[in-house]
Amino acid sequence: MPAFADFFQNQAEASAHVQFVYDLAAGHVVFINAAYEQVFQGIRELVNAELPDLLQRLHPDDQAYLAHYWARWVQGPPANEVEVRLLHEGQPHQWFCLTPSYWQDAQGRVLLGGTLRDISVMKRYQENADLFNSRKNATLEILSHDLSGAFIMVQQIAQFLREEVTSPLNSRVPEMLGVLETTSRDSVTMIRELINLEFLTSANTDLKVNRVDVGAVLRVPLDQLQTGQRLLGHVFSYTLPAEPVYANIDVNKFTQVLINLVSNAFKFTPDAGFVAVRIESGPGVVRIYIEDDGIGIPLAMQPYLFERFTKARRPGLRGEATTGLGLALCKTIVEWHYGHIFVTSQEGQGSTFTIEIPRAETVDTPARAGAVEMLG
Structure with missing residues (x-):
């Protein structure tokens, strides 16, 4: 099993898309790949401290929309991709597609994972x-x-x-x-x-x-x-x-x-x-x-x-x-x-x-x- 874990972590680290894992019980991000720093100009070790500010930069019309789906995802395996906009002062907004995933271990610990793809050019x-x-x-x-x-x-x-x-x-x-x-x-x-x-x-x-x-x-x-x-x-x-x-x-x-x-x-x-x-x-x-x-x-x-x-x-x-x-x-x-x-x-x-x-x-x-x- 550790070999598989290493394999998937290496894949995530090599990805150009932002990939993360969120622990619902702990209420924080437990993994985020290196693409976070490139895409969001943040520091991955400080992602939990930077997350509130990042969410505040969501387009106002997308905040409740994303919150609606997040509330559904925490209840069970998610099926919907969601597209949201991130605001940048003085620049065009940035489009992201969030593809969620859901995992629950034998002890009932729930992890929400996801991939964030920048789809601005396509949009x-x-x-x-x-x-x-x-x-x-x-x-x-x-x-x-x-x-x-x-x-x-x-x-x-x-x-x-x-x-x-x-x-x-x-x-x-x-x-x-x-x-x-x-x-x-x-x-x-x-x-x-x-x-x-x-x-x-x-x-x-x-x-x-x-x-x-x-x-x-x-x-x-x-x-x-x-x-x-x-x-x-x-x-x-x-x-x-x-x-x-x-x-x-x-x-x-x-x-x-x-x-x-x-x-x-x-x-x-x-x-x-x-x-x-x-x-x-x-x-x-x-x-x-x-x-x-x-x-x-x-x-x-x-x-x-x-x-x-x-x-x-x-x-x-x-x-x-x-x-x-x-x-x-x-x-x-x-x-x-x-x-x-x-x-x-x-x-x-x-x-x-x-x-x-x-x-x-x-x-x-x-x-x-x-x-x-x-x-x-």
């Missing part, structure tokens, strides 16, 4: 990718709506001229107007198919779930949509929670759900109508409302809205085509996040789509409570 890459995708998806929706509107107008004018204007004998004007009408209609179809393909492709990729402040990450596409409201032809507004509200979501997929629902609201809301998004915190959940004052949804259609290739599909007010898949995909993605989506609507009075997803687990104490107490 910043993911944040930048999510930011890019959010802006891209919102911009595509704005451009597709604007271009579709222009092509639909050309199509309608061409159709009007072909029906109302008498052309000279043997004139090719009716033929040219027919070509213009067909080309405009095909262009609208192509634009919508491009957006639908983007949504379908994203929905078929694996989930990349992270604990994020929902209001902060969704502010990006909402800002884009608000900036583009002149092109969209509607009054668009949004409201976010006053305090951070965390949930475990795939930012890219969830952004596309939001944009898809906002796009549907635009489709069925007359020009100069309003579309609004509200994000609120509820007991254990985050709620997202997408509201409009459009034409509403007939009561007979509502039970079928979220079915694939639904018989409730209908063209938009400006002739926008629909595949009947968008709301079904939205429902699937929301359910992947252990959430629910539902609608309330009356004809002529608009619609409200509501998404509810679980909040990331926290304790009952305020989110800014000190995490030092979790080791007391």
Whole structure:
């Protein structure tokens, strides 16, 4: 047995990640490897004295979150990895992933072990990718709506001229107007198919779930949509929670759900109508409302809205085509996040789509409570 102990200790010492063992009964760290000094700029022999200050440097929104999981880990073998942020004055915060382990000997002595990996580079890459995708998806929706509107107008004018204007004998004007009408209609179809393909492709990729402040990450596409409201032809507004509200979501997929629902609201809301998004915190959940004052949804259609290739599909007010898949995909993605989506609507009075997803687990104490107490 000592040979095995030496082997694993040597492995821990050689690791670039911080590895530690904490004795619950004694209330202190009994082992920490040399990486502690490199990663945290501390002195390993003084780790127990330095630990309170280190915990105070946790991001305020992560202190109660970590304390919640620590309280669970001390009760039995832990299963969850936890990602937390460490603050550095005047520098970007540092991301760590804590992988816990649990061991109890024959005498009942409980040791909690763990590996702390610095995942800052990966997290910043993911944040930048999510930011890019959010802006891209919102911009595509704005451009597709604007271009579709222009092509639909050309199509309608061409159709009007072909029906109302008498052309000279043997004139090719009716033929040219027919070509213009067909080309405009095909262009609208192509634009919508491009957006639908983007949504379908994203929905078929694996989930990349992270604990994020929902209001902060969704502010990006909402800002884009608000900036583009002149092109969209509607009054668009949004409201976010006053305090951070965390949930475990795939930012890219969830952004596309939001944009898809906002796009549907635009489709069925007359020009100069309003579309609004509200994000609120509820007991254990985050709620997202997408509201409009459009034409509403007939009561007979509502039970079928979220079915694939639904018989409730209908063209938009400006002739926008629909595949009947968008709301079904939205429902699937929301359910992947252990959430629910539902609608309330009356004809002529608009619609409200509501998404509810679980909040990331926290304790009952305020989110800014000190995490030092979790080791007391």
